[in-house]
Amino acid sequence: MKILLIQPDYPRRESTPRELENRLLPSYSLILLAQILKQTGHEAMVLDGFSNWVLTGKGSENDLSLGLGRLLHQEKFDLVGISVYSPLRKEALNLARMVKEQCPGAKIVLGGPHPTRLWQNMLKANTGLVDFILLGGADESLPALLETVARRGSLQEIPGLAWVNDQGEITANSRPVINVNLSKQSPVRLDHYLSAIGEKELHRAYLVTTRGCRFPCNFCSQLWKKAVFHPKERAILEARHFIEELEVSELVFYDDCLGLDPRHSADIFSAMAGFKRKARLVGISHIQLLNPLWLDPFKAAGGEAIFLGIESGNLKLRRKMNKHLEDKEICSAVERLRRMGFKLGIYTMVGYPSEEIEQLSSTYRLLLKIAPEQVIATVYDIKPGDMMIEWGIKSLMLSENDYQNPDRRIVNYMSEAELEEAAGMADFFESSFNSRKLLKDHDPAWWLLGMDPARREQAREKAERALAKCQN
Ligand code: SF4
Known part of the structure; x- marks a missing residue:
């Protein structure tokens, strides 16, 4: 067929x-x-x-x-x-x-x-x-x-x-299939994909070495709710194909969380450290998974930057998100990565239910302390697959039909005006920490909402004023 x-x-x-x-x-x-x-x-x-x-x-x-x-x-x-x-x-x-x-x-x-x-x-x-x-x-x-x-x-x-x-x-016929036998799959190669479109060159690519994640963040729609691992040999062959054969200059490891099994990641990056050619590597991980066992070989293989999700600078709000990270854990993780010479990307979220301006102010203060090269700030979005959609539907704050409006890019409990305000805050965070675009394929909330330059500027300035008022 x-x-x-x-x-x-x-x-x-x-x-x-x-x-x-x-x-x-x-x-x-x-x-x-x-x-x-x-x-x-x-x-x-x-x-x-x-x-x-x-x-x-x-x-x-x-x-x-x-x-x-x-x-x-x-x-x-x-x-x-x-x-x-x-x-x-x-x-x-x-x-x-x-x-x-x-x-x-x-x-x-x-x-x-x-x-x-x-x-x-x-x-x-x-x-x-x-x-x-x-x-x-x-x-x-x-x-x-x-x-x-x-x-x-x-x-x-x-x-x-x-x-x-x-x-x-x-x-x-059944519930969603999550137990896929990954050991039977052969390594991904792009030969057929590229030849079908008559292309030979590729500058950037991504791969994953795992599917899913074992953490229980209630805003996350990852399907698997557990981690399954690609065979190491497959991940190494894929990385070799991208770096040595296709000669990409940048390879992103878009795993939900790199380092879930530190030995698995360590073996992949140790093999990559021996490649004849290197690419700039960017990885997504988790504050509690930063083990030198895999970070050292990641660095040796060309690892330049690590992205971490902190979501909020406020401990109580993180607990509500089921993101159980203590402030001191965040600080020591950042110090460790900096000592190892990594650039840092931080994910934050704006507009989680009940979030107040004081909590956004804590996020801003924490970002100032971390001084990441890039911040990716999302506006809270209820995605089918996360736990929040079930609570929203049960409490009648949300209905499945809300997703039938195709023009509503971000579905949550906010009015249009509140959405733009949240996008302005996210934009302020992103523009304040943007010394290096470590991940280039992120679409900011203001862009998703189709805000024109004047509305964008207005919303960002409003966010800045609100934060300044709160800090005084
Ligand atoms: S947000 Fe990240 S750490 Fe949390 S469940 Fe999703 S992938 Fe895992």
Whole structure:
């Protein structure tokens, strides 16, 4: 069968093509899925921000509907799989509509944390558009679905499949699939992905060495709620492919938390330290996982920066988030990383329920102490898959239908004015700590909300004034 896998992205415009390229990374997870499909005898292609940029002429604007239009003009697909991330559900459904119009025979399959939690709502609202939803990991269920469709077998055999059955009932065969056998998967390589779009060069890439995380932060929508580890040999081969063969200059380890098993990370980075060529490495970890056992080899392999989530400078608020970090733990972790020569990126959040300006002021003071090279400040967002959506629905503060408004990029309890205020505070944090762009592919809240320069400036100044008043 001929399959197209799509990772939707926002329409983007930058001042130069190079600036745009910096924001686009090939989708590791869909390239892996395409590879699995190829090994089971299918033809599979990936359309993501980067491949769309190449396919549409490497300009300074990017819009996946243009690349998809070209592909649908040239080829017919039997099935199109679309990964849905909550803020991008509008783009995901628009691309699905394009497929149904221009290639009506293609089955549309959705996956990702958003439809995994809201499968009933999405199938009901998009009857006739969405054929199937795969709950949890699609590594095994997507090949099983293709095989079953090809032999006209029973859909009930496929774990994690949700669909509208012949009686018109919305049904799912099981809970989301989280136990995927990662040891059977071969290392991700980009040869096929790049040759399909006629590209040879890649400057930046990312990979993961684990899936999931064992920490219980209640605002986090990671599907797995536990960590599963890629075989070390696979991670090393992937890193070698990116660094020595494709010669990327920057490789991001987008694990939820690097160092969950320090020996696993240490073995991967020790092997990488012996590579003939080095790339600038950036990793995402956790204050409680900063073990020299893996940090030393990470540094030796080219590790330049570590990102850590502190979310708030206020201990009580962190406890409410189920993020149990003591102030002294944060300080000693930062000192340790600085002594080792790492640059620091810090994740914070603005607008967690009950957060007061005094607590935001504590966050700002803590950031001043840490002096990170980059801050990524998100606005609190209730994403399908996190615990907060369940509490919000139970307390009637939120309903599943709130996610049907595709223009609401950030779903929470705030009014439009409050959202802009929170985006202004996040913008103030980010602009105050921005001496080095360690992660280039972050989309700030003001940009997601489509705030024009004047509204952005106004909101940021308001945040600055509120903090100054609080500090006095
Ligand atoms: S926010 Fe980070 S540490 Fe917390 S559960 Fe999510 S991935 Fe784990």
